Amino acid sequence: MCDILTIEHIDKWRGKAQVLRGVNLNVAAGERVALLGHNGAGKTTLMKAILGLTRTGGGRISIDGAAPGSAQARRKIAYLPESVAFHKSLTGREQLVLFARLAGVGRNDCAALLERVGLAGAADRRIGTYSKGMRQRLGLAQVLLGRPKLALLDEPTSGLDPISRHDLYAIIDELAGQGTAVLIASHSLTEVEARTDRIAIMRRGEVVADDTLARLTETARLPIRIRVEAARESADLIATKLDGTRMNGARVDLVCPPSQKMEQLRRIAALGDGVLDVDVIAPRLEELYRHYSEGEAQ
Numbered sequence: 001m002c003d004i005l006t007i008e009h010i011d012k013w014r015g016k017a018q019v020l021r022g023v024n025l026n027v028a029a030g031e032r033v034a035l036l037g038h039n040g041a042g043k044t045t046l047m048k049a050i051l052g053l054t055r056t057g058g059g060r061i062s063i064d065g066a067a068p069g070s071a072q073a074r075r076k077i078a079y080l081p082e083s084v085a086f087h088k089s090l091t092g093r094e095q096l097v098l099f100a101r102l103a104g105v106g107r108n109d110c111a112a113l114l115e116r117v118g119l120a121g122a123a124d125r126r127i128g129t130y131s132k133g134m135r136q137r138l139g140l141a142q143v144l145l146g147r148p149k150l151a152l153l154d155e156p157t158s159g160l161d162p163i164s165r166h167d168l169y170a171i172i173d174e175l176a177g178q179g180t181a182v183l184i185a186s187h188s189l190t191e192v193e194a195r196t197d198r199i200a201i202m203r204r205g206e207v208v209a210d211d212t213l214a215r216l217t218e219t220a221r222l223p224i225r226i227r228v229e230a231a232r233e234s235a236d237l238i239a240t241k242l243d244g245t246r247m248n249g250a251r252v253d254l255v256c257p258p259s260q261k262m263e264q265l266r267r268i269a270a271l272g273d274g275v276l277d278v279d280v281i282a283p284r285l286e287e288l289y290r291h292y293s294e295g296e297a298q
């Protein structure tokens with residue numbers, strides 16, 4: 001797949017503070033990339049740089065060949081800000097038709113889009129009466145207008161209930177399915193774990209990790225946990241033999257580097273009938289995120 005978004009070695013200074021440090025990031029057509037990082041890591045600044053709303057130095061940013069802020073780039077990008085604001089006195093339909101006119105696309109799609117984002121029933125109500133989730137849905141309908149090459153979504157699910165989140169990711173999947181490159185800034189790790197193709201983590205203005213979840217896990221070499229369910233009478237003995245920690249009931253927990261996993265499993269298998277069950281628990285995204293975002297990698 002070809003890259004729609006290319007960011008090469010971008011810097012940004014705010015006064016004496018460097019808020020973007022040599023950022024490199026690519027997003028291909030149809031790819032969903034999560035942008036993670038603590039508060040103040042630089043995610044929103046990077047999105048603004050892509051939109052051409054803030055000046056940057058260093059290398060270059062290209063949106064399907066266009067420069068940030070150019071008329072060409074603006075036509076290719078759809079942006080959903082974290083707090084999406086609309087005219088309160090317009091109805092959802094009126095607002096979307098207005099956006100369609102501004103985007104130079106026909107208004108015919110609007111009814112179908114409102115239906116798609118679950119707002120058909122509320123389309124003729126004033127936006128002032130919408131809940132936060134309904135406003136996010138309207139924002140997403142706007143993103144879907146005109147089939148953007150690149151969608152930038154800043155915390156798209158903040159404040160949404162689980163069903164709305166699920167619906168929103170289903171729509172994001174469709175967007176990617178039609179070839180849009182999608183960049184999602186998020187704090188919701190479990191969501192992006194399941195719903196994105198690649199994860200980029202920012203720390204103090206720098207992209208410190210950028211890969212698939214599987215490869216990030218492999219590279220971080222975080223310890224894995226092995227959970228042994230022992231027969232009640234054997235639990236203490238097994239804990240001693242494996243040098244594990246005796247937990248509630250008859251459970252014994254071990255922690256080991258990935259390279260020792262098979263050796264540990266062989267030792268457990270050799271313990272015979274005293275072992276009833278074994279689970280191997282890979283590091284969760286929270287642990288990986290902490291590893292990269294707090295600099296434990298160094």
Ligand SMILES: Nc1ncnc2c1ncn2[C@@H]1O[C@H](COP(=O)(O)OP(=O)(O)OP(=O)(O)O)[C@@H](O)[C@H]1O
Nearest residue numbers: 014017019037038039040041042043044045046202
């Ligand atoms: N308008 C501004 N003026 C001065 N400094 C700013 C401005 N906007 C952002 N910053 C600073 O730039 C850095 C990056 O902020 P940014 O908003 O990009 O982070 P973020 O990763 O989006 O954080 P969050 O998760 O809280 O939204 C921070 O140190 C922030 O204080």
